[in-house]
Amino acid sequence: MTSPRRVTVVQGGPVLVEGPVEIEVDGVVHASDRFVVAVCACRRSKRYPFCDTSHRRRVRNDVEPERQDDNR
Numbered sequence: 081m082t083s084p085r086r087v088t089v090v091q092g093g094p095v096l097v098e099g100p101v102e103i104e105v106d107g108v109v110h111a112s113d114r115f116v117v118a119v120c121a122c123r124r125s126k127r128y129p130f131c132d133t134s135h136r137r138r139v140r141n142d143v144e145p146e147r148q149d150d151n152r
Contacts, residue, residue, distance in 0.1 A: 085097060085098045085101075086098045089121075092135065093118075093121070093131070093135055094118035094119055094120055094121055094131035094135070095118070095119040095121050096116055096117070096118055096119075097116070097117045097119055098115065098116060098117075099112055099113060099114045099115050099116060099117045100112060100113040100114070100115075100117075101117050103117075103119060103129045105128075105129050110129055110130070112130065117130065118130060118131035119131060120132075120134075120135075121135070122134070122135045
């Protein structure tokens, strides 16, 4: 008897699946032999169905931090 695969759903992120895995999307099979595979849940990934961290929010710092003089 084989042991069950562990699937972890990351809040706001990918679904982690113990590998190796084959993922079928629209009749196309994608395979990975990694020991843990991040499956994209947001469909923003350029490597879909695998996660490329595109779900992370992009934070821009348009304002330069104030300069502090070094008074030594």
